Amino acid sequence: MTDGRTMGANGGSEPVAFGRRKEDRRGRVVRVAAVGDFHVGEKDGGEYREAFARVNDEADILLLAGDLTRRGTPAEIDVVIKELQDVRVPILAVLGNHDHESGQPEKVNEALRARGVHLLDEAPFELNEHVGFAGVKGYMGGFGRYTLTAFGEQDTKTFVGTTLDEVQKLEYSLRRLSTPVRVVLLHYAPIMDTVMGEPEQIFPFLGNDRLLEPIDRFKAAVVFHGHAHHGTFRGQTPGGVPVFNVSMLRVREDAGAELFYVHEIPLPADLPAAEQASEPGVEHPSGAERAAARSGSA
Template sequence: MTRTVRIAAVSDIHCTKTSQGTLAPLLTQAAREADVLLLPGDLTDYGLADEAHVLVRELAGVRVPVVAVLGNHDFENGTPDDVRGILSDAGVTILDGEACEVHGVGFAGAKGFGGGFGRFTLGAWGEAPIKAFVKEALDEAMKLEAALARLRTPQRVAVLHYAPVAATVQGEPPEIFPFLGTSRLEEPLTRFPVAAVFHGHAHNGAPEGQLTNGTPVFNVALPLLRQHRADAPYHLLELNPEPADGTPTA
């Protein structure tokens, strides 16, 4: 019988310089139930090196591989490379247009960006700042596509911070939807099919949606999961690394 791989995911933990001892119970509990722990962005609150060092200590009890992407908060101080370096040195795999394999499951990750969804997606027209905003979204979508294209595993999982669909940001004010994600991220996910997509960022969104091809999309922002799963505010997904029909079990 093929062994399943259990994935625990929680994002938007917003570790601060005073978070010592507050995140470790959650992260250790989630890892205890899983074979890999996903952290889809906003690992720190202000993108400070001191915050990253605290998070390293909070992860000390985690005994499974940790895969993450950075979020917008991790860029706030202008030193995301410091955050990435500190966590990478501690054994966390930070994906930014890259891919990795854990227990036979492939993980492709990128931060993503905003821009809106469907027919409301922002186009690259007009002033230079608008064009730059759209280019950032396109660049992040290309990063995701490049990461997905590298994977050769039967089962693939996408890790983002921003949402690729509007369904998982429902509950947030409609006025801020363009800043919570973009449909441009969905395009590579349908071109290179995945078993599941994890993201965060939308603290007041919806826990689950799906791509146009039916692939499940999970919003695992910690503030949201605390509303829906108070005792275990993380999402658990089980995958068969070599499924007969490509269908995840959860």
């Protein structure tokens, strides 16, 4: 368990595939580092740089689960970029509510793209032919029988519609992955288990379990989210998918890590070991291209 870095991204509409930075020593696992809610401010330069740099030795990929900044200003995201400058493994991210606060999320995204961070809200990502990543910010609305429904005022319908749009985007992203192992990254929680510990009155603002349906239907290997700083580190979906609340406070207090949690995903026994990577940032064929090659089509 520790901290991470990333390079390489693609703003296109097709899933992106990157070779492994190096073949895992055991050859049968992919190591995923994940953290959210580190809320960088303009005066936080150097606070996380060394910790993030260690991800190069400890994981194959770094996931950022939103709330990278305090208010989502260009000055704050510039500090975030500097904190990530030593990271060489691929970095994937979704934004959080704090990253939207200043009403400039596209400027935040633009800076992240320029750094080589892949935005899962725009397209899924395939690390290799075995493991792919899908993600969205998610949204609010509550859990179980207390989930808000689209009844009444137009504002309520719009609110619920935003959640449903996020669910649809996640389903589409998962569907586009050609990999047998799928990992999901969110900001908002998809289950109530991992918000337990927060005041019950704010549960509806911490996530929404409508996100569960595509997660379980596509049999995700694991889900990471942030946002619930005082929630619970681990839970699972009704379908048995493990869910980790990787808000930085939870990672530090529950996982005993300095900045990020590292989760090992075993590859299925019937799959060959993941291929050795070429140089960082070198693109490999997308899942669609590999499928076409296997079928003999152009």
